[in-house]
Amino acid sequence: MRALAPRIPTDQDYPMLTQKTRYALRALLYLIEEGHGDAVQLPRIAETQKIPRKFLELIMLDLKALGIVKSVRGPKGGYRLTRHPRGISFGEVIRGLEGPIALVPCASVNFYKRCGDCHDEATCAIRRLFVLVRDRSIDVLNSVSLEDGARWELRLTDADADNSHSGDPLAADWQI
């Protein structure tokens, strides 16, 4: 009997988090971890995060349209967050760039669409199961902020945040 050869996954097999969104998240985390609230110029982000320069331009444009980032033109220009990173969840970024978070159209909150596969959507087991999966995923994505992510990467504890007067690396002026 033929053994089903395991499909070797390519980069396109993980489309809830496309390359574009991964780049976006890396850029945002860089702004938080290294930007200290100042505007950061695009070439610097591109170089340090190994993101193609022109591709990053498109991404920052989208982040700006989403109201997550604002840009400053001219020399000494660059990008900065519009809000404190504590108020930006991973879910917001992903939903904005990717669209639906659900894994089947009939289980999406914001992009619902009948799939037409089942006879009765009200009892369809596939839909019911993937609504569960969607809810669990959204729970995670919405409960973690970009600030949380930055703290993970800098190996900081919450205690560092409470002691912000003693040199928290994430302490910055996020007032825009």
Next chain:
Amino acid sequence: MRALAPRIPTDQDYPMLTQKTRYALRALLYLIEEGHGDAVQLPRIAETQKIPRKFLELIMLDLKALGIVKSVRGPKGGYRLTRHPRGISFGEVIRGLEGPIALVPCASVNFYKRCGDCHDEATCAIRRLFVLVRDRSIDVLNSVSLEDGARWELRLTDADADNSHSGDPLAADWQI
């Protein structure tokens, strides 16, 4: 300021559950709900579940290679499960047909691959977050069996299963 036009998702935007896998699950649920343990012929499955006939052939072939289904050739032939549906989880079917369940390659259990985006995978916030999402998703997918799904669709309660001597519609000879 330009508003980021929400991308209208197409069918290809939900690739963890492709059309192929949805068809596969529908076919399996049909075997359980209507097959009563007997072999069911492909054209009947295709017609009732609105699945293109030739496409379904490929799918059943894969399910056979995965050891979930066995085929009987010739007249009176067809497909039947190899095991009791209680022992087949949605996760098994999906993982077999789709490959990785994780949404980023560096967060996959069975198909791990460095993504190369981050400097240090050990602290990468994106990876850490999507490992959480993956674990939640796998929890759900592995904890629900095809029999559970069939009971949902038939609006049966667990009590019906306990009273199997009083005509449980899912009572059947699953010994192969």
Next chain:
DNA sequence: GTTCACACGACCGATGCGATAGGGTTCATG
């Protein structure tokens, strides 16, 4: 040995993703 149904491989069109090209606009600085 004919019939019926599964098995298998090659193939095709559409679409989305990653990425690039190349120009245009803005604006702080001197």
Next chain:
DNA sequence: CATGAACCCTATCGCATCGGTCGTGTGAAC
């Protein structure tokens, strides 16, 4: 008020995958 660094935007390309089809091969039953 010129300059240059930086952002803004549209168009396009190559590639891979996905959904789906065609034609033929193989094997069991009557």
